[in-house]
Amino acid sequence: MLPGAGYPLPNHPVADMALLYLACHLGLFVVVLVFALLFELTKTQGFVKLEQALGTINELAIRDELTGVHNRRHLLGLIDREKERSDRNGRAFCLCLLDIDFFKRINDTWGHSAGDTVLRAFAGTVQGLVRNSDSFGRYGGEEFLLMLPETPAADAMVLAERVRGAIEKLRCRESVGGSEIALTVSIGVAEYRMGEAVGLAVGRADEALYLAKSSGRNRVVCHGQGESPLALRADAPVMVQLADLGASVGRMLDGVHCDQLTGLLNRRLLRDRLRHAMDRADRNRRLVALLLLNINKFKEVNDALGYEAGDALLVQAGGIIRQCLRDCDTVARWSGDEFVALLEDLGGEGDARQVAEKILDRFGLPLHAGERECFVTLSVGVALYPAEDCDLDALLKRADIAMRSARAWGENTVQLYSSAVSEPQSERLALKNGLRDALARDQLFIEYQPQVDLATRRIVGVEALLRWQHPVYGRIDPGRFIPLAEETGMIVPIGDWVLRTACAQNRAWRDAGLPGVKTAVNLSARQLRHPDIAARVLEIVGDTGLPCGCLDLEITEGVLIDDLEANRAVMASLRAAGVLVSIDDFGTGYSSLNYLSELPVDILKMDGLFVRRLGHGGGQGLAKDGRARPYAIAEAIVAMAHRLELKVIAECVENAEQLGDLDAMGCDEAQGYLFHRPLPAEQVGALLARQAEQAAMLAA
Structure with missing residues (x-):
């Protein structure tokens, strides 16, 4: 290198080596320096690219891919x-939910590419109208959500109306044929309430959006603060529309959308709302429950009390369900x-069942049918969505199937639709068929609930209660299998078996030296219609050797008035x-003092519905406390029965307060969990033996 540069090489070997080392060191330094510079440059560019990549990923995570506005997750x-x-500073904000009207029609007419063009144009137009502080995003499908921080409802309505007007003027050009696509939008506005959940x-x-769509679309509706919704018309200024609120609300709530009798939504509007709820359920994957509630034997109410009373009952029923x-x-x-009740945003099927049970409990109280009180029962079918192969009509059909299954099982029953739709019917059929074998295979048995004399607190009677231990389904509730026995006619031989078994058991207690008690046995409608029922009863009593005065036949008042003369x-x-x-x-059917004065009876059994409402101190302040009305009704039943020389037995006594009220009004006897649950015959015998021992000790 040196000769090439014009320098002669040194003549000394030592100097030659030193110079060579120097050259090597300089070369190595230059190489390291070059590599260091290259590395630093590459690192800087790598970090820049990494940052760009992360930014892109973050943008994709918060942006809707099609429209470029915020996606649902980031917006929420x-x-x-x-x-x-807002909860900290006390300043409310507003939410506007926007839905492109008839968007499905756009997709069906011009194709999905045109629909995508419409979505992008719509999002860009709205984004250009909102403030930098506002947050706008795609909520799902053709729905968009706009958040307006620190904005009251009145200002939000003005902005929403501005958006509605801009969209109405927007024209999107379809790419294939060049056709212009006109748009409108429906907007629902709600002002945030302090402390409430975002959902x-x-x-x-x-x-509010639903009302905007159901009242004609291309509208802005604000969810009122406990008032009727406020609707804005597309063809009038905002202030004029606010002044015309009454007319707008009246138009939304006219007979086109509401049932004329009850004021509830009608079938047409329900279908629209159900469709909307199902779309929302598809997005948020939360359950929707459809409850179909049928009033059992409503025709009997109309026939007995008249159509005006029936209409009054329907109005009350609708109000109770709403509450x-x-x-x-x-x-x-x-x-x-x-x-129909439509429940949205449920966590599971248990929530739907809980609501149904709550409604059934409320219908345990009497309704007013005109000037008379009337008890009604419901059958409730429940269908859930999302579900496989289920559209709107299928969901309604499933609720109807579940309701009919509930009605087949008995009154005040809830049935949930299952994908195995034949299963409830199969179980019901199995029970119907099983009733024919239950007697022969000793699956039926009787429990006895003691009846107590309130003056002496001694057991003076028992009620025989039929039970069924099924080999597959376990212990079957009487409310499920007794209606099936009535339906199949098996109630007649089963009733004979119950009567014979109960009478024989009473005779066995007496033969064992236990105190004599009466045995109450229920007589069904089908048994009562048997032409030789009186002879059959007396034959069984005679066969078992039980004194006739120890048998008490219980007949419901509804059964009695079916054929008053024959009964x-x-x-x-x-x-x-x-x-x-x-x-x-007594008191739960169509009670009539006329038939009560004519029928040859000995005892009135006060239904548990009256007894459960006692225990609020009603006897101490009839005029002052509204809770005293149940006491007054029960007291009137007791007084009336005593004037007719009848005894009164109160059912379902469960606490000391109820017992205190019954004592105060002079009720004769009572039964219920406060005294004893239904017991096997052996345990009743032990109670009677203990009672005899106590009586002997007191006598001594």
Whole structure:
């Protein structure tokens, strides 16, 4: 290198080596320096690219891929943060839910590419109208959500109306044929309420959006603060529309959308709301439950009390169902005696069943049919969505199938639709067929609930209660299998077996030296219609050797009035032989003092519905306390029975307060869990033996 540069090489070997080392060191230094510079440059560019990649990933995570606005997840996160700020500083914000009208028609007519063009144009137009502080995003499908921080409802309505007007003027050009696509938008507005969940606020905006769509679309509706919704017309200024609120609300709530009798939504509007709820359930994967509620034997109410009383009962029934639901739920009249409840945003099927049970409990109280009180029962079918192969009509059909299954099982029953639709019917058929074998295979048995004399607190009677231990389904509730026995006619041989077994057991207690008690046995409608029923009863009593005065036949008042003349003859024949006759469940049917004065009976059994409402101190302040009305009704039943020389037995006594009220009004006897649950014959015998021992000790 040196000669090439014009320098001669040194002549000394030592100097040559030193120079060589120097050259090597300089070369190595240059190489290291070059590599260091290259590495630093590469590292810087790598970090820049990495940062760019991370930014891109973050942008993709928060942006909707098609429209470029915020996606649902990120938008809800922004709303959550705004909620926290609002709860701290006390400044409310508004949510606007926007839905492109008839978007499905656009896809069907011009294709999905045109639909994508519409979505992008719509999102860009709205994004250009909102403030930098606002948050706008795609909520799902053709729905978009706009959050307006620190904005009251009135200002939000103005902005929403501005958006509606801009979208109405927007024209999107379809790519293939060049056709212009005109758009409109429906907008629901809701102002955040301090402390509420974001989901509830969005739900209220959705309710407002629903009203905007159902009242003609291309509208802005604000969810009122406990008032009727406020609707804005597309063809009038905002302030004029606010002044015209009454007319707008009246138009939304006219007979086109509401049932004329009950004021609830009608079938047409319910279908629209159900479709909307199902779309929302598909997005958020939360359950929707459809409850179909049927009033059992409503025709009998109309026939007995008249159509005006029936209409009054329907109005009350609709109001009661509405009171049992949340504000965000929907109730509608589906048909003459059927109502539908639509429950949204449920955590599981247990939530739906709980609501159904709550409604059934509320119908345990009497309703007013005109000037008279009337008890009604319901059958409730429940269908859930999302579910496989289920559209709107299929969901309604499933609720109907479940309701009919509930009605087949008995009154006040809830049935949940299952994908194995034949299963409930198969079980019911198995029970119907099994009833024929139950007697022969000793699956039926009797438990006895003691009846206590309130003056002495001694057991003076027992009620025989039929039970069934099924080999597959376990212990079957009487409310399920007794109606099946009535339906199949098996109630007649089963009734004979119950009567014979109960009478024989009473005779066995007496033969064992235990105190004599009466045994109450229920007589069904089908048994009572048997032409030789009086002779059959007396034959069984004679065969078992039981004194006739120790048998008490209980007959419900509804059964008695079906054929009053024939039943009166049967009861007269039995009483002439010394058999006692009771009217069971008194007060829950169509009670009439006229038939009560004519029928040959000995005892009234006050239904548990009256007894459960006692225990509130009603006897101490009839005029002052509204809770005293149940006491007054029960007291009137006791007084009336005593004037007719009848005894009164109160059912379902469960606490000392109820017992205190019954004592105060002079009730004769009572039964219930406060005293004893239904017991096997052996345990009843032990109670009677202990009672005899105590009586002997007191006598000594």
